[in-house]
Amino acid sequence: MCGTLSSVDQYLNLKLKEVTVNDGEKHPHMLSVSNCFIRGSVVRYVQLPADEVDTQLLQDATRNEAEKNVSR
Amino acid sequence: MKFRYFINMAALESYVNHTVGIITADGRHFVGTLKGFDQSLNLILDDSHERVYSTTQGVEQVVLGLHIIRGDNVVIVGEVDEAIDSRIDFSKIRAEPLPSIVH
Numbered sequence: 007m008c009g010t011l012s013s014v015d016q017y018l019n020l021k022l023k024e025v026t027v028n029d030g031e032k033h034p035h036m037l038s039v040s041n042c043f044i045r046g047s048v049v050r051y052v053q054l055p056a057d058e059v060d061t062q063l064l065q066d067a068t069r070n071e072a073e074k075n076v077s078r
Numbered sequence: 079m080k081f082r083y084f085i086n087m088a089a090l091e092s093y094v095n096h097t098v099g100i101i102t103a104d105g106r107h108f109v110g111t112l113k114g115f116d117q118s119l120n121l122i123l124d125d126s127h128e129r130v131y132s133t134t135q136g137v138e139q140v141v142l143g144l145h146i147i148r149g150d151n152v153v154i155v156g157e158v159d160e161a162i163d164s165r166i167d168f169s170k171i172r173a174e175p176l177p178s179i180v181h
Contacts, residue, residue, distance in 0.1 A: 015086045025156070034171050035107050035131070038163035039099055039156030043089055045119060048103070048153045048179050 018046035105176035119149030136169035
């Protein structure tokens with residue numbers, strides 16, 4: 007299943023908008039679904055489009071975090 | 079203390095009184111009108127039916143009426159677009175029944 011992530015909460019429950027099903031032949035259950043809510047406890051993984059992840063920002067954030075821990 | 083699972087109450091507010099499709103942990107698929115829910119994701123479904131998928135025949139729709147589903151069993155709550163749903167010919171749909179959730 008594929009969609010635009012609209013919100014996440016502290017349990018990693020996901021809300022997706024404009025949902026599409028990757029293989030409608032095999033999984034026709036959600037063909038008519040446009041928006042959905044997924045219980046976080048059942049999620050195995052979330053694939054993010056690589057070009058939309060700002061790795062520089064993440065690396066800087068983890069470095070800052072690590073520096074804080076060292077100085078403590 | 080026992081771990082309690084509480085969802086954000088705003089999460090499903092927009093689905094109330096809409097047709098929703100529910101997939102449960104044992105792989106079953108329910109469709110009905112969402113009448114209510116609580117912080118544990120317990121759901122009240124009105125005019126509900128179960129869609130039973132099979133590879134040998136079309137989708138069987140079992141009428142259930144008013145149903146309460148316990149939140150533990152809920153996997154996906156999907157808002158159904160009725161315009162698309164009414165165009166699907168369920169007698170022609172063949173699919174493997176969904177497996178149950180493995181933790």
